[in-house]
Amino acid sequence: MQDRLDVVVVGAGAAGIAALRRLCAAGLSAVALEARPRVGGRTHTVQASAGLPVDCGAGWVHSANENLLTGPIERAGFTLDRTPPHWMRPSINKDFPPQDQQAFRAALAALEERVHAAARRGVDRPASEFLKPGDRWNVLLDAFSSYYNGAEFDQVSVLDFATYEDSGVNWRVAEGYGAAIASFADRDHIVLDCDVRTIHHDEHDLALDTGKGRLAARAAIVCVPTPALAEGRLAFSPSLPDKAEAAAGLPLGLADKVFLGLDNPEGLPADGHLFGHTDRTETGSYHLRPFGRPYIEAFLGGRCARGLEGEGAGAMTAFAVKELGDLMGSDFRKGLRPLAETAWASDPWALGSYSHALPGHAGDRAILAAAVDNRIFFAGEATSARFYSTVHGAWETGVKAAEAALAALTRA
Incomplete structure (x- = not known):
């Protein structure tokens, strides 16, 4: 892994996978750092027994007739079951x-x-x-x-x-929604078992303290569940209290x-x-x-x-x-x-399933989604105004954050 990159993506769930794919397609030096020993985040297919895949996390392709993942999933060779829910x-x-x-x-x-x-x-x-x-x-x-x-x-x-x-x-993936999302991951640019602890943004380059050392980047895309931000498990220096407060207003339900x-x-x-x-x-x-x-x-x-x-x-x-x-x-x-x-x-890297806004906190999604200094960008289902709690909502925000990072780095 390089010591200095164009963009570091924090998290390799659906949003992080989507962001990384877009950045690598554009030719940037980018890597996703994932705290877990696997990709997929809150999408996760396991074999409950021989030949029996089950989705421990997201299992339904919601709004399937409009979902931006429907086509790619089928083209990747997965089977979409259109049986009514x-x-x-x-x-x-x-x-x-x-x-x-x-x-x-x-x-x-x-x-x-x-x-x-x-x-x-x-x-x-x-x-x-x-x-x-x-x-x-x-x-x-x-x-x-x-x-x-x-x-x-x-x-x-x-x-x-x-x-x-x-x-x-609403459709399902016969082989597992989690398996489909994991298949899209660019494994050559993902580091597993590597949690990001602090993002320093007081110098020209960002400095990220991780479980495997420090690295520098021109920009970062943060794709972690809201409890990680609300509880300071991922910290910023200088601190970003508005992000922590917005994340607290968008807890993960169970x-x-x-x-x-x-x-x-x-x-x-x-x-x-x-x-x-x-x-x-x-x-x-x-x-x-x-x-x-x-x-x-x-x-x-x-x-x-x-x-x-x-x-x-x-x-x-x-x-x-x-x-x-x-x-x-x-x-x-x-x-x-x-x-x-x-x-x-x-689960210490999730602490819940998907976000809901507490009463009086509907506006926190926009606050959480806003970029910081045009070089720290935020993605994930909690930042989606219309498709929160869904995989396609997370994916869409990952692509959007990558596009914003690309535009910012091009202007720099």
């Missing part, structure tokens, strides 16, 4: 009859309309204020928010929630997963859906036999997931197995085999 299908819960499911969907649509109406008036308050008082579906609406936002509605900004854009078309193998999958519909207990927020959402494969993907979010992570390894799996047993019976429970579970809040 499980959450669009009726749940098979025996205790959640069709009329109740319709009532819940109507309650969600009405809540979203009230939130969007408030946003049109410029209101930025907790989305929970727009739950209908006393409505029986409020607890399940908060559960939905815990999967969708990674946090319950009391932690979600009305203005930020309303700004998110989604075409409603959406964890549990993967359970099925000894007898034939009795469940492929790509089916099952809600956990519908009378509480601390409940799971279960994707039955994704891709028709013999496993269940359980989603747990918000305070429920955070509390289970705090109990230690295996607690999340035990929760999912018990809930499925409660719903489907003890014989069904006996046919479940633990495969894997995630713990994103405990």
Whole structure:
């Protein structure tokens, strides 16, 4: 690795991979420094068992009909499954009859309309204020928010929630979304196991203190999760308090997963859906036999997931197995085999899943995205105004930051 580079990219998740590709294509000397022993960040495909890839992180190609990654993923030889998502299908819960499911969907649509109406008036308050008082579906609406936002509605900004854009078309990558993103990484220009601790920007060149020594660069693109900035895990000298404050206003919510193998999958519909207990927020959402494969993907979010992570390894799996047993019976429970579970809040290089703006902090995305002295640039899903919390949002910001760095260095 050179001691002085044109650009150093901090982080090799989706945003960092995208930025590095653009910089290298332009002929600049550039490198991405990644603290983990792998690329991909919060996209990560693992083999839960032989021939069974699962996405521990991002798994859905959102807005797939408009997503800038859809074409490249297919051209790279990956398979896009266009099956409609499980959450669009009726749940098979025996205790959640069709009329109740319709009532819940109507309650969600009405809540979203009230939130969007408030946003049109410029209101930025907790989305929970727009739950209908006393409505029986409020607890399940908060559960939905815990999967969708990674946090319950009391932690979600009305203005930020309303700004998110989604075409409603959602596809998956059969071989794994994480595997597809990792395949785009320029491995020759990425240094793994190399955390960046401080970026000094008080001299002509930037100086970056890393776990493998110091190096200089004309510019840097910072692509790290917001807790790294809010907590000073990545520091700046002189300090950048506006960045730390903006990052604190954009915490990472938590959406964890549990993967359970099925000894007898034939009795469940492929790509089916099952809600956990519908009378509480601390409940799971279960994707039955994704891709028709013999496993269940359980989603747990918000305070429920955070509390289970705090109990230690295996607690999340035990929760999912018990809930499925409660719903489907003890014989069904006996046919479940633990495969894997995630713990994103405990991951020191993530500390969560994806960003949401706290009430009153919708404007923090623009503050976080703004360049410093036209030589420190910021990217990542949290800096995306419209596509935050998504892989394509992160990718787009990485390309945008690289273009800005290129323009700045050309003028210098």
